[in-house]
Amino acid sequence: IGTTHAIKVDNRLLTSDPDIYAAGDCVENTDILTGRPCYVPLGSTANKQGRVAAINICGGNETFPGVLGTTVCRVFDYCVARTGLTEHEAQAAGYDVVTVLTGSPDREHFMPDARVIMLKLVVDRLTRRLLGVQAVGPGHGDKRIDIASTAITAGMTVDHLANLDLGYAPPYSLAMDNLITGANIAKNKLDGVFESITPMEVYQKLWNKEDFVLLDVSSPQEYEEERLPGSILIPIGTLRGRIHELPKDREIVTFCRLSIRGYEAALLLKAAGFQNVRVMDGGVIMWPYEKVHGMT
Ligand SMILES: Cc1cc2nc3c(=O)[nH]c(=O)nc-3n(C[C@H](O)[C@H](O)[C@H](O)COP(=O)(O)OP(=O)(O)OC[C@H]3O[C@@H](n4cnc5c(N)ncnc54)[C@H](O)[C@@H]3O)c2cc1C
Structure with a gap:
């Protein structure tokens, strides 16, 4: 035994x-x-x-x-799946990890059956190898978990994964697969060009009433539909013209629906001399707490 x-x-x-x-x-x-x-x-x-x-x-x-403990199951309309190590398991095994939260549709957004997948990647900082991935959402997370299982078994780094030759056609996938986007975010984090903060850390800062700017760079329509408590809106297209509205002496946390424009905003602010800027991992769709809906 x-x-x-x-x-x-x-x-x-x-x-x-x-x-x-x-x-x-x-x-x-x-x-x-x-x-x-x-x-x-x-x-x-x-x-x-x-x-x-x-x-x-x-x-x-x-x-x-x-x-690798690869598991997939359906929970009502959601696919819930995992392979490899979770963040806590990897840390307990002695790894220094970098994590990524990324949410996007499982195929091109204009396909009527496109559904969101939320992924968490766990990567070894030292070797840049993928250690684990968890998926949740109505989209086809199982496919990404199976790719991840293959990549982990083959000992792939996020650099390999980022350029993996995966099949693409709008009814089935994205030109940049969800997992490839996750690998690229991990690369950016490992290379120090993506300074991030998790939604949990942002929530803690809000709870502690810390003095920081929670900057949503989504469109006004998206902001009205769904936004985070305590956030302000400056749509990405207007950010250059309104940059003077932001304080240089306070931390700024940028985000949008998926945090892709949030990342763009952080780069823009840093180029304009803002030192204390971080991107919130995963964006609004991966915010696990209460959101505000309706007119501002
Ligand atoms: C509801 C449910 C859903 C599941 N879904 C999945 C899934 O989606 N994906 C997945 O990978 N796994 C799933 N599993 C797990 C999977 O079913 C098991 O891991 C798998 O069946 C184990 O196979 P086994 O041959 O080791 O044992 P079993 O399939 O349990 O076979 C053991 C057999 O031994 C017999 N037996 C027991 N005692 C004796 C005895 N004393 N004498 C003679 N015969 C005996 C039993 O009757 C049984 O037929 C699920 C399990 C459950 C319960």
């Missing part, structure tokens, strides 16, 4: 008894990234292990490499 209280097997799925193999829900697995024992009972694993154990029982020599 292993440390997870499931049956301990070697990589050929042999138990401590040389005549007994074990596979499926009753066995302990090895986490491919950490090398540590883990218990992740899944049908996907059980089926592969059944084959490996059967070949070995019949005199063959197959090995099972371990798991």
